[in-house]
């Protein structure tokens with residue numbers, strides 16, 4: 001069995017009187033694809049924000065790759081190898097795909113946005129950006145402006161921007177949202193191709209995607225993980241069926 005790369009212990013986040021996460025506990029193994037599912041409002045996105053570091057928990061602990069990162073700001077978590085795929089609003093729409101990726105590579109190296117840089121490191125950065133573009137299926141679109149990409153291609157670019165930070169674990173919040181069947185199939189194939197070297201944690205409402213992609217699934221209800229297991233175990237789990245899946249996957 002693989003080692004645990006992420007241990008989430010008793011995370012709580014309250015918004016006024018509402019506990020969006022209410023003692024969420026979860027273990028993610030190195031190299032696995034781990035899906036978070038649950039009904040609307042169960043706290044999935046809140047949990048992803050807490051793991052990424054964009055939302056501070058009110059209680060609980062996050063241990064990543066052997067270190068307690070609960071109090072670390074997001075940028076330091078990215079440096080430690082814990083990255084989140086962002087919505088396209090965070091990319092430079094009027095810059096080409098390749099430049100967006102090169103900026104993400106630069107951000108990882110801690111580079112500032114100086115206008116003078118040694119030519120060799122500049123070339124290395126662009127070579128690396130091109131390699132990431134290839135990995136996410138955008139090798140033919142290097143010169144295309146980000147805001148001219150199709151919706152599915154923008155999602156591929158988002159994944160590429162996260163990959164450019166060279167993560168050990170990648171968090172994805174509803175990667176398939178708003179995509180048609182062809183685009184979904186393409187992104188699914190891309191995520192499949194990442195398995196192994198990288199650990200993936202994703203929130204996804206498309207159960208076909210979840211059950212095809214995930215090695216293990218955690219089910220969140222009212223801010224707590226009520227069950228964790230393989231797709232077969234989750235499909236058959238009486239509490240999960242009662243709380244969420246019902247006849248959907250019968």
Ligand SMILES: Nc1ncnc2c1ncn2[C@@H]1O[C@H](COP(=O)(O)OP(=O)(O)OP(=O)(O)O)[C@@H](O)[C@H]1O
Pocket residue numbers: 015018019020038039040041042043044045046047
């Ligand atoms: N910033 C916020 N302020 C107040 N309430 C919030 C905030 N963010 C989330 N909530 C509430 O916390 C609960 C959990 O929300 P969250 O978005 O984490 O659930 P989710 O499982 O991702 O839902 P969905 O599947 O609908 O995206 C919801 O009741 C939501 O309304």
